[in-house]
Amino acid sequence: MIELSDFDAITTPRQLLYYEIDMALQARLGRPTNVTAPRVFGRGIAHLTAGGVRNSTRPTDERADSEDKTSDIRAPIHRQFEELLLRAGPNTHARVGLPLDLINWGDLFVQHEASVAEDIARRKIPRAELLPAVIHSDFNDIAPAIRDRVTAAGISATEVAESLGGVGLLQIVESLPTRRVTNALRVSKHLHPRPHQKWKANDFIDVVQLPVPAVYCDVVFTEQQWVRALTREKDDKLDERFDTKLIFEPEQLVEVLVAASL
Structure with missing residues (x-):
């Protein structure tokens, strides 16, 4: 690398x-x-x-x-x-005495997504409403970051409650570019019944790291499942929204590199 x-x-x-x-x-x-x-x-x-x-x-x-x-x-x-x-x-x-973070984040991620899947199944959430459900779970994940930025901006909790409320806060999460990609990746797994989701610890790395290049890079080479996840919605293809070319085949990468060199 x-x-x-x-x-x-x-x-x-x-x-x-x-x-x-x-x-x-x-x-x-x-x-x-x-x-x-x-x-x-x-x-x-x-x-x-x-x-x-x-x-x-x-x-x-x-x-x-x-x-x-x-x-x-x-x-x-x-x-x-x-x-x-x-x-x-x-x-x-x-x-050299540096603190070590030995938490197995991949396994914790799999456990978390399994619990989200159980909640989706229990509530019998239809396919069309999966994204809002996943965004709601994502709000719980990034709530500490939102609180940090609200405090840093000098905004009171009262003002947030009166001006935004619960619906407004969820709309903020949905509007964040990298979180929109994160949740599209997560939804792609939750589209399938639980026995067929097959969340893996390595998925944690993709879901954490892929959103930044998917939003801010010109070209991203990644797995086919993630390209499909970000281009699945006909009315909101995320590669088009963020003007990023998503590819998964080596031949496509060669074509991109040749075109860039011309």
């Missing part, structure tokens, strides 16, 4: 979620008054982790985001340190 990307990286889903919530609150409540868009694409582990991990051998780059940074971490010494940081695993982290 290092050779393929040459250290080009996408920011964390959390950074973009906060930005999208801020934009939604501004559109509905007029605050926060100033919303700064995060830099989606950058270079190196510092950008990949939103500043959580840095290459301490390289001075902080204080140039404006708009300035050229193509020379970043291309010097051999910086490249080697950066690669060591990216390759570091739990054992390395433990040796």
Whole structure:
């Protein structure tokens, strides 16, 4: 992946979620008054982790985001340190005293989606109403992030309740671009009866990481099941909404690369 990307990286889903919530609150409540868009694409582990991990051998780059940074971490010494940081695993982290997050998020994700499926089956939710049901469950997942951004914007709980209410809050979740993709991916599994859903722990990585490139990249190469999930609705094809070309066959990737080189 290092050779393929040459250290080009996408920011964390959390950074973009906060930005999208801020934009939604501004559109509905007029605050926060100033919303700064995060830099989606950058270079190196510092950008990949939103500043959580840095290459301490390289001075902080204080140039404006708009300035050229193509020379970043291309010097051999910086490249080697950066690669060591990216390759570091739990054992390395433990040796240098970094806290380890040993929670098995994939298994927890499968358990969560199984419980959502049970609720959908119990309530006998029809196919046409699956998306609203999944969005409702998603609200519970991102409620802490919404509370954080409401507080940061200086908006009171009373104002949220009076101006938005429960329906308005769900509409905010539905309007967030990356969450719209997240929930389309989730709905694609819930379209099938529970015995045939076959949620896997690895699905957690796709559902967390795929929404950002699906919204902000020009081309995304992913699994066929996810391409179908994002292009299933005739009246709301998400690849068209976000102007992103979604492909799943190697031949398509070759065609895209050839076209880009012309």
